[in-house]
Amino acid sequence: MPTAEPPKPVAPPPQESASYGSITSPRSRKQLGLFFAGASFFLLSTVITRRSLVRRYKEITPKFYQPNTRPNTSFNAGLEAFEALNLATVNVCSIAMMAGGGMLWAFDISSMDDMRRKIRGGLGIDGSGRSEKDAEEEMEEWLATVLARKEEKERRRKEGVEEKRTNERGAPR
Template sequence: SEPTTMSPPPQESASYGSAITSPRSRKQLGLFFAGASFFLLSTVITRRSLARRYKAITPKFYQPNTRPNTTFNAGLEAFEALNLATVNVCSLAMMVAGGTLWAFDISSTDDMRRKVRGGLGIDGSGRSEKDAEEEMEEWLATVLARKEEKERRKKESVEEK
């Protein structure tokens, strides 16, 4: 296992303006702005689709309103609705993910790994990664032992009946 190169921790900045315009912050905000522009584009596409649908169902000037326009393909309508909903949700999720990554000051997977491990107490609390893995193995062994004991009791109770 080769040691991985980790990006340097974020530098604390004295002024708020320089922190927003730093290259690291601009990189983090890139995903947010890409999601925001994608969301704007998907909103425009959805509005155009709804306007086209509304225009198609309104009766023409000399057409009686008792005979609605019923020429539509339900499968195609459902497919288009599903596509529009998917695009809207994906663009919103992209925007939220970018904003969250910026808010938590994460710009790479190494940053994410360092923050998660720090939150779990693996890096900074004096425990090594090996100790944490051993503790997880012990916990898993106790859980599996309890499960086996329950299965054994259940099997014994079924055999008694």
């Protein structure tokens, strides 16, 4: 009868570059690409927002020979709200893009394979000799014990309610 060998740990795939420390390495430049794209997008959105605010300010200031008791009444609330929403969305998206790129660089993630390896390594799936199927079975066992405890608590609670509805001799009240 053949004996089964224990599973061997899976080695991580070869990396793109051996020099991780250098910020000018190809891997680091690839990781920082999203950060710099977000920073450029943020700069562009800041310029657009500034231009919009200056334009709005120029619209509300009175002209030279215009009396200051009569303000400019050309105001479309719906259009102004729509423009404000668009500017806020562009600003938030650019900051999120910049933050995401910075986090990917900080955690040394440059591809989806890197992200999968880091997440699975944190869960103990890769590198520890366990396969995904073993991890799923362990999760199912844990979930089954949690659900069994919950059912036991509900059963005890129902029995306690039924006991309270009877008197000391066991007769219903």
